[in-house]
Amino acid sequence: MSDRPVRVRVAPSPTGDPHVGTAYQALFNYTFARSRAGKLILRIEDTDRARSTPESEAAILESLSWLGIEWDEGPDVGGPHAPYRQSERVVIYRQHARQLLDAGSAYRSFISKQALDQLRADQREQGWQGFFDAEGREMSREQSDRRADSGEPFVIRLKTPLDGDCVMKDLLRGEVSKEWAQIDDQILIKSDGYPTYHLANVVDDHLMGISHVIRGEEWISSLPKHLLLYEAFGWQPPVFCHLPLLRNPDKSKLSKRKNPVSIGYYQRAGYLPQALLNFLGLLGWSMPSGEEKFTIDEMIAEFRLEDVSLGGPVFDLRKLRWLNGRYIREDHDARSLRLALENWALNATRLESILPLAQPRMDALSDWGYLTAFFLADEEPFDPTDLKLKGKTADELAALLQTVIWRLEQQRDFTPEALQQTFRELSDSLEIKLRDLTLPLYVALTGKTASTPLFQSMAILGSDIVRMRIARAVDALGGLSSKKLRELEKQYEARFGTRG
């Protein structure tokens, strides 16, 4: 299988902000592909039709391009295996699911979602770790067809062995084995007719000729299901390589609650794409020479997949900042730095969007600097004692600001009008006067109690920086315990529906 042409893929799910974890996976896939004269395929895994959005997909492509990751095939550039968006390949998955049904490797399950919980609990009680639908497994094909034809809702499940071991091979870990009894009969086709990740990724990886699946460690526990699918189809599986997961400073899986994770944030905060990519390359891998500053091409020249280390690396912002500083100091003269600055934010368009907000507050041209500096910053320092809301304790305000962050996470349209609308609704439903609600936000966002108009300023700052600054305000107020957070989340969902 090592003779096969190298074809790897990065397969993000367009369900939110472009994530640095995606960039990390993309970098290693890209580097591996280039080092082996192979191809990188970008595939959009949008089979979760409730959460996938075109905006998110566009943002992901844009972020990866910004970083300098180049893919050879993808939804935007096409390729011999188009389409590269899973929502456009549903027919293919259904055909393959049918094939599995015919072969007896999968079965229809007619259990309702409610009954499912009970059944699962029962099986657990009997000491069964996986899950299977005995009725569905036994059901004759005729009966199964009849019930399906009559319009009864169903899912298609993979028929997993009830005993024995599954022996898997991981490029970095060697052989890993797991009891089949631990593995549930994975749903392949959901009741909405869309495939789950497990089916879609195996079918696509095969059809697209993927030679190596390089993905996050979180997938290792579902590898048996994937392997079983390859076997059921009679396909040769690719080489699997699970990369460690990026971590928060407390070692938990990198999450937006504890660390900025959106690529867009790093862009807006003034990090250079080369530096961010270089930094990501330092996590789990190093140059043989020990040099820590390197270009992607230099990395490609030295990269060997088997050299990746397995400890979950902490995403250390301080080191990223240092590296970024080296790029700024070592790779630029005044002219090219000016260009970088213009490219980043110091350009006519951005300035002309900011200026109308400052103009009414300017008596001299020199007022411009202090009035608008916060537009061009990452963090904006504020006086924590300014962070208050009439009749609310610090804890209550923290909770309130967290609610605002969640609400903003769902805000696709970040125009002043849309933001105003959102905040009016927020103020109504929280029964807080809009004036009062916005005051702490001025402090968090602009560093001052009085500044340029909030919603217009927010629109210019952009969602990533806005949410980060509010999150920092929450921290400044003492933060929220995880218990408190869970409570708050419940209240939030009761009030505004489920969050992303």
Added chain:
RNA sequence: GACCCCAUCGUCCAGCCAGGUCAGGACACCAGCCUUUCAAGCUGGGAACACGGGUUCAAAUCCCGUUGGGGUCGCCA
């Protein structure tokens, strides 16, 4: 909780696979130098093989156990 993965300075890595130099580099931290200040730069410093058993003349390196961390246990990916 069950299963799986992982384990070198606070953090990121090198060393491990082919046991044998004071365990090396970087970030951060501290000190000094340079300097009109602050950075940057330079020099130096403190800082780790999780623990316990084996195997061996010899273990960070190989094996087992313990502990710790992480992941998974969805009609999310």
